[in-house]
Amino acid sequence: MPANNDYREAQLSIESVGKVFTSEPGLLRSLSGRRASGGYVALEDVNLRIEENTFVSIIGPSGCGKSTLLNLMAGLDEPSSGQILMDGLRIRGPGPDRGVVFQNYVLMPWLTALENVIYAIETAQPSISKGSAKEQAREYLSMVDLDKAMGRYPREMSGGMKQRVAIARALSIKPKILLMDEPFGALDALTRGYLQEEVLQLWENHRVTVVLVTHSIDEALLLSDQIVLMSSGPNARISDLIDLPRIRPRKRNMIETHPDFLAVKQRLEDHLFRETRAIEEK
Amino acid sequence: MTKSSLSKPMGLLVSIVSVVIALVVWQILAKQGLLGKNFPGSLETLKELQWWLSDPFFNNGPNDLGIGTNLLISLRRVMIGYSLSIVVAVPLGLLIGVSRLASSSANPFIQLLKPVSPLAWLPIGLFVFRDSELTGIFVIFISSVWPTLISTSFGVQTINPDYLRVSRSLGASQLRTITKVVLPAVMPNILAGMRISMGIAWLVIVAAEMLLGSGIGYFIWNEWNNLSLPNIFVAIIVIGLTGILLDQLIGALQKRFDYQL
Numbered sequence: 001m002p003a004n005n006d007y008r009e010a011q012l013s014i015e016s017v018g019k020v021f022t023s024e025p026g027l028l029r030s031l032s033g034r035r036a037s038g039g040y041v042a043l044e045d046v047n048l049r050i051e052e053n054t055f056v057s058i059i060g061p062s063g064c065g066k067s068t069l070l071n072l073m074a075g076l077d078e079p080s081s082g083q084i085l086m087d088g089l090r091i092r093g094p095g096p097d098r099g100v101v102f103q104n105y106v107l108m109p110w111l112t113a114l115e116n117v118i119y120a121i122e123t124a125q126p127s128i129s130k131g132s133a134k135e136q137a138r139e140y141l142s143m144v145d146l147d148k149a150m151g152r153y154p155r156e157m158s159g160g161m162k163q164r165v166a167i168a169r170a171l172s173i174k175p176k177i178l179l180m181d182e183p184f185g186a187l188d189a190l191t192r193g194y195l196q197e198e199v200l201q202l203w204e205n206h207r208v209t210v211v212l213v214t215h216s217i218d219e220a221l222l223l224s225d226q227i228v229l230m231s232s233g234p235n236a237r238i239s240d241l242i243d244l245p246r247i248r249p250r251k252r253n254m255i256e257t258h259p260d261f262l263a264v265k266q267r268l269e270d271h272l273f274r275e276t277r278a279i280e281e282k
Numbered sequence: 283m284t285k286s287s288l289s290k291p292m293g294l295l296v297s298i299v300s301v302v303i304a305l306v307v308w309q310i311l312a313k314q315g316l317l318g319k320n321f322p323g324s325l326e327t328l329k330e331l332q333w334w335l336s337d338p339f340f341n342n343g344p345n346d347l348g349i350g351t352n353l354l355i356s357l358r359r360v361m362i363g364y365s366l367s368i369v370v371a372v373p374l375g376l377l378i379g380v381s382r383l384a385s386s387s388a389n390p391f392i393q394l395l396k397p398v399s400p401l402a403w404l405p406i407g408l409f410v411f412r413d414s415e416l417t418g419i420f421v422i423f424i425s426s427v428w429p430t431l432i433s434t435s436f437g438v439q440t441i442n443p444d445y446l447r448v449s450r451s452l453g454a455s456q457l458r459t460i461t462k463v464v465l466p467a468v469m470p471n472i473l474a475g476m477r478i479s480m481g482i483a484w485l486v487i488v489a490a491e492m493l494l495g496s497g498i499g500y501f502i503w504n505e506w507n508n509l510s511l512p513n514i515f516v517a518i519i520v521i522g523l524t525g526i527l528l529d530q531l532i533g534a535l536q537k538r539f540d541y542q543l
Contacts, residue, residue, distance in 0.1 A: 108463065110466045
């Protein structure tokens with residue numbers, strides 16, 4: 001099927017996507033004959049187009065469905081309405097064209113750092129030889145500065161190291177899009193700052209499309225080309241799109257001094273404050 | 283895990299002392315006739331133990347085998363029955379854990395058969411197999427299959443769903459996810475089940491062999507017919523020590539697969 005002309009420049013396009021969660025298990029629901037309309041509407045009519053090689057952050061108050069949206073992009077969950085297109089083709093499940101980084105790293109505890117990455121490579125390319133899978137895994141781990149920790153098990157690594165393995169694993173399948181779900185949320189402030197810099201550099205050196213879910217304004221400002229603002233759930237929608245000045249390489253002090261960044265920061269803070277107040281007053 | 287302030291060598295010393303005290307009390311009670319007339323004391327029993335262990339592998343016909351020979355016969359039966367039970371329990375447990383259809387169809391049988399005494403299977407085994415050797419193995423199999431089966435399926439049902447999500451996000455097939463993610467993830471559960479199964483298999487052998495013609499269980503039966511209580515105690519000690527050894531064997535495997543999740 002040829003790609004729809006309207007979406008040629010967008011690599012990933014989210015079209016009128018809605019997501020309803022029903023609390024009843026499938027069997028019970030079909031027995032009682034009730035429709036899904038009684039469920040929790042997490043997302044409603046979400047439209048978004050993500051261009052190739054951009055860094056997009058999705059930011060919103062907690063519980064607004066940002067992670068749900070990311071899961072839909074990853075294909076780990078299906079939208080209840082609407083569709084998501086990747087290079088013009090509808091996403092019907094997970095695939096090696098999208099790499100996912102989860103908040104809690106989720107490394108296999110019975111595998112070393114190297115073996116965790118090898119597992120990903122061999123899954124994405126079943127025909128690859130053992131030797132070249134290992135070689136590639138080494139390359140990706142060394143990209144995230146883990147040359148010395150390749151033989152370590154997850155229990156022998158700090159949170160920051162584990163997340164770097166997870167990033168190497170997600171990149172090792174050579175995805176077109178890297179989807180990151182609050183990847184630094186579980187880390188202490190210093191490690192978080194360090195890892196943000198590392199991701200920033202990684203992205204500037206090896207351009208790939210990144211979608212980052214975060215609730216940190218500074219993180220979004222430091223890393224993104226575009227920030228997607230979401231309203232509070234239920235019935236969460238995209239309430240604003242902000243293009244950031246495409247100044248690269250970007251430095252941390254830039255977002256604290258550059259007037260354009262400061263203006264955006266103010267706007268983001270106002271939005272999040274409003275949305276959070278809306279939640280608290282519900 | 284600090285149980286108390288006892289150091290390790292100190293703990294060992296206390297264990298030895300407690301065994302010695304028990305032996306002394308046993309000897310006194312027996313000699314005072316408090317355990318019945320002619321009840322053997324610990325000294326007599328230990329002397330017998332020493333005699334049996336000095337030449338464990340003699341063979342003077344089916345009713346006069348060395349205790350080591352009998353032990354090996356029993357161990358062989360246990361190993362065959364136990365291995366069969368693991369070979370059946372692990373794949374079946376995985377299937378039951380993954381599929382609701384499988385668990386719903388298997389559950390009534392598991393619940394019904396699990397509490398049945400091993401002895402109840404003996405007549406059925408004898409009737410079906412018409413062979414005491416096969417019957418012994420069958421009884422061990424049917425008694426030891428449940429803990430591993432249940433523990434494996436429980437492990438699958440309680441597996442961290444994040445592992446499955448990661449595997450799916452990488453585009454892994456269902457088969458690959460089961461062999462490369464589910465199986466290693468439930469390895470600790472499988473081994474915990476295997477440890478209990480091993481205990482049961484060894485527990486059952488004595489009962490099973492009382493009706494068979496050889497092995498350590500038959501040895502006890504035979505010595506009862508000879509009215510040789512000391513020899514029965516010898517067998518009990520040997521069975522106990524072997525049980526500890528088997529348990530430790532799987533315990534060592536368990537340590538190897540402890541990922542400290």
